[in-house]
Amino acid sequence: MELVEESPYRFRIDPHGDMRVPGVVFASRSLLPDVTADKAIEQVANVATLPGIVEASYAMPDVHWGYGFPIGGVAATDVAADGVVSPGGVGFDISCGVRLLAADLDRAELPRVRERLMDGLDTAVPRGMARGAVWKIDDRAQLNEVLLGGSRYAVEQGHGVERDLTRCEDHGAVSDADPDQVSDRAVQRGQGQVGSLGSGNHFLEVQAVDHVYDDDAAEAFGLRPGQICVMVHSGSRGMGHQICTDHVRVMERVMPRYGIDVPDRQLACAPVFSPEGRAYLGAMAAAANYARANRQLLGEAARRVFERTVGRRLDLVYDVSHNLAKIESHRVDGADRQLCVHRKGATRALPPGHPDLPADLAGVGQPVLIPGSMGTPSYVLTGVAGAPAFASTCHGAGRAQSRTQAAKSVRGKDLRDQLEAQNISVRGASMRGLAEETPQAYKDVSAVVGSAEGGGLCRRVARLVPVGVVKG
């Protein structure tokens, strides 16, 4: 496996074996995974063998090893050319993503209210492995409303305002959700978790805008220097996990029927137009709506805490997923084609003027929300015109160490003390969970977004630093 440097932030894997297209990795030389030690690059090449794949199997600067597809991967298949959809190209946490809200509060006002705010969030945000969620849903009929309506349903039920929908990807819900493709077990796992953070790298953070790179874009997004924000990173919990499990199982079974042979069984897939492909996409869309409703309720919980404890408002900046497949129209070889774009640990980044943007963002592009690792900055980026990789960019710092490795390297209590010493308030669910999320286990998020910008995938708008973290 050889990586050819095309430009300072772009490396190519020439097609070999069953690869139908090249692999392209956007990264600086120092972020580039070690081909011999890391299976991520091999996974980029494996994805290039999928039926119907167009242009290239892309990897973002935060790429690392994942289930079948690498995390930080983008792959698009041509729907009309028997292109496939693969659950492994989305990941287990379907529609995992980020929601950013901006407070009517300045950093200078924070010290006197910070601990009250953090204690309020500590009790208001259900998280960790323990049961508990903002919403208690006990029948399938109401859960179906969540699966069909996403954030829109939550807002209709009084959990938010209309503007939350204009500032959410897909206006708060995708229209092609098919709850009939969601198994009873997925429903059982999901119904007690609507409005819960989960664990692992999921968090709710209070952050401050530390630096603005682009004044016009920041203003359009509703961000100014020194502003206090709330960032929510969460997904579709047990619901998405079960949907992925269920549909991978089906696809493994039917692949031979479609004459599909893949180099790794974790790349299980089916043609987009096949019954199995459509079933997965319908269930995946349901999980996407579930995750949006989840983040809507968590954002709303934070909003109530801000109103009650400091009497300040929280306005939605944006909500965007980084684990999703979407049917999108893109120009390939001079023709507009319907593509199934898989983004796994990769964020859609619409350029200025894109028709799917709300009117007030048309001039600047879509806000792209990049959560850092614990105690490190997060970034707000925006899409750029003529960008490669089907308008996609990175999704976060990207893991460099396994959870087990991380937990061995540091004690949760020491980490909490270090964060508190840096003036970052910590409300964790478990000490083991904190240790697994030590920033040493992650790549440098600033280097990742620098490479993403250097590779022409996006532009930096603002840097946010954490002042308080609520961990799952």
Added chain:
DNA sequence: ATGTCC
């Protein structure tokens, strides 16, 4: 990521 194995 995940009722860290149905």
